[in-house]
Amino acid sequence: MNFLEERICKDGIVKEGNVLKVDSFLNHQLDIALLERMGEEFARRFAGAKIDKILTIEASGIGIACVAARYFSVPVVFAKKARSINIEGEMYIAEVESFTHKCKNQVIVSKKFLSPGEHVLIIDDFLANGCALQGLISIVSQAGAQVEGIGIAIEKGFQSGGRTIRNLGYRLESIAIVDGMDAATGEILFRGQEV
Amino acid sequence: MNFLEERICKDGIVKEGNVLKVDSFLNHQLDIALLERMGEEFARRFAGAKIDKILTIEASGIGIACVAARYFSVPVVFAKKARSINIEGEMYIAEVESFTHKCKNQVIVSKKFLSPGEHVLIIDDFLANGCALQGLISIVSQAGAQVEGIGIAIEKGFQSGGRTIRNLGYRLESIAIVDGMDAATGEILFRGQEV
Numbered sequence A, B: 001m002n003f004l005e006e007r008i009c010k011d012g013i014v015k016e017g018n019v020l021k022v023d024s025f026l027n028h029q030l031d032i033a034l035l036e037r038m039g040e041e042f043a044r045r046f047a048g049a050k051i052d053k054i055l056t057i058e059a060s061g062i063g064i065a066c067v068a069a070r071y072f073s074v075p076v077v078f079a080k081k082a083r084s085i086n087i088e089g090e091m092y093i094a095e096v097e098s099f100t101h102k103c104k105n106q107v108i109v110s111k112k113f114l115s116p117g118e119h120v121l122i123i124d125d126f127l128a129n130g131c132a133l134q135g136l137i138s139i140v141s142q143a144g145a146q147v148e149g150i151g152i153a154i155e156k157g158f159q160s161g162g163r164t165i166r167n168l169g170y171r172l173e174s175i176a177i178v179d180g181m182d183a184a185t186g187e188i189l190f191r192g193q194e195v
Helices: A003-011 A032-045 A060-072 A131-142 A161-167 B003-011 B032-045 B060-069 B131-142 B161-167
Strands: A013-015 A019-021 A053-057 A076-079 A091-098 A103-110 A119-127 A146-156 A172-181 A188-190 B013-015 B019-021 B053-057 B076-079 B091-098 B103-110 B119-127 B146-156 B172-181 B188-190
Touching (some): A003 A032, A032 A060, A053 A131, A060 A119, A091 A131, A103 A131, A119 A131, A131 A161, A161 A172, B003 B146, B032 B172, B053 B060, B060 B076, B060 B119, B076 B103
Parallel strands (some): A053 A119, A146 A172
Antiparallel strands (some): A013 A019
């Protein structure tokens, strides 16, 4: 098991309905030392890739992206989930369905912060059905920029998001891929990765 | 002028209605090197203070808080702005009015992540009328924890938030305090600080 898988086993909580709660270290309280290790790991996995910018989505992607960005020496842009009077001018917009919140959101990035030809690393905390990620990919594509890679902390491998994205040819690296969970025993099955 | 004031003059945009746009480096696109300098500056200003945890609020506070947390070696907790099915169990809740979005939000922190006796540093990107900050202070107080200090990137000194908080006896450090702005000329007046 890698460091993130170990941490998930130690502090993650499996709930009914395939819910994995990692709010004690990843998406409500944030363990910064863990985020740094994840940043190092993304830097290792995407070594040699040309990356101009990291794109993430509010809110829980921001911490991971900002700490990871130190290892790439690039700025972070975070997509916003609702139209805000503080974003003006031309915007890239994608429609996104949220599994967690059971609603539809617009994902928005100002055109000022993504430019044609830029090489973008997308980073997020979770990948399940992949709706948020598809929205981010759509925005990069609208900008005429290029998705150089996708770095995810935890992928739910038993949902279709990751498979679809890989089938589309994107380079997707998830530090931990959960292939199964048992709420009764708390057991978590991770996919073996050659990395 | 300090490094943040210089950056505000260089890349900030003054708009009608006392709006200061800093979305190219602070709250949509994030300059990570700048965030690191801000983290260092908070560490310098709060040197000697006992800090167990950094508390911030989604979304734009998270990046600043996570990068700053490296200089304090403490975890970050970010307050959420709307009830989420992913937060369960007992929660601290405060009502917050948003000047920017012209609406009311509940600010929520799980009781698991703030404990009685903890020393908390609150960090956020902006302080204007102080509603969000008051909500965070209320939550720390509900937890029986202690606000050790408050670190803000940009304070609008011509709005009442900062004065009120200082009058209440809190130690509030804002890296840049804007005392006036002129949308016609783009001029920004900063408060002199002895730090």
